[in-house]
Amino acid sequence: QKEVEQNSGPLSVPEGAIASLNCTYSDRVSQSFFWYRQYSGKSPELIMSIYSNGDKEDGRFTAQLNKASQYVSLLIRDSQPSDSATYLCAVNRGYSTLTFGKGTMLLVSP
Amino acid sequence: GAGVSQSPSNKVTEKGKDVELRCDPISGHTALYWYRQSLGQGLEFLIYFQGNSAPDKSGLPSDRFSAERTGGSVSTLTIQRTQQEDSAVYLCASSRGPNNEQFFGPGTRLTVL
Numbered sequence: 161q162k163e164v165e166q167n168s169g170p171l172s173v174p175e176g177a178i179a180s181l182n183c184t185y186s187d188r189v190s191q192s193f194f195w196y197r198q199y200s201g202k203s204p205e206l207i208m209s210i211y212s213n214g215d216k217e218d219g220r221f222t223a224q225l226n227k228a229s230q231y232v233s234l235l236i237r238d239s240q241p242s243d244s245a246t247y248l249c250a251v252n253r254g255y256s257t258l259t260f261g262k263g264t265m266l267l268v269s270p
Numbered sequence: 271g272a273g274v275s276q277s278p279s280n281k282v283t284e285k286g287k288d289v290e291l292r293c294d295p296i297s298g299h300t301a302l303y304w305y306r307q308s309l310g311q312g313l314e315f316l317i318y319f320q321g322n323s324a325p326d327k328s329g330l331p332s333d334r335f336s337a338e339r340t341g342g343s344v345s346t347l348t349i350q351r352t353q354q355e356d357s358a359v360y361l362c363a364s365s366r367g368p369n370n371e372q373f374f375g376p377g378t379r380l381t382v383l
Binding site: 258 | 372
């Protein structure tokens, strides 16, 4: 089983809709979780971090963490074409380094 | 303040040559990381520096790869006798400390001919 798994996509949503991105991880001792956005040809940009079970909201973004199910998700409300990018889920297993999923490509159509 | 900077932004080299990639972390960040991203692949951890502690080199793919961090700030990743499979984007990130949010630089795109 891969350490951090994401559906590669592409996930296509119309402008204004909610995009839901999912990530599962295999190591139960994982402590902190991050979502990065990566535009084509650019480096990853941190958009959300979450450390405890439940929801964390920041503007149009909501991260959800369920440690019992080893599942973390990112919701993007009112999706915009500028949100079209690859979203990377990253997990810190307590050793300081991050383990990344391969990312989900999101396409938001006008 | 200024973000993580990396140089050069692009590097084209011939197989067998040595290359040096530089990373300047965010001021005050004690942790520095190197990753690489190959075309269509995920990010692969290479090496981690935290303060004056011995670096975590567990991700280095071969002994051709080495890195140092001088004065707890700037880091240099060196690849000796480059091979075509070394072609990738090399990304540097820094954080306030271990387990904190990591912020990435723009990367260095390395092409080995």
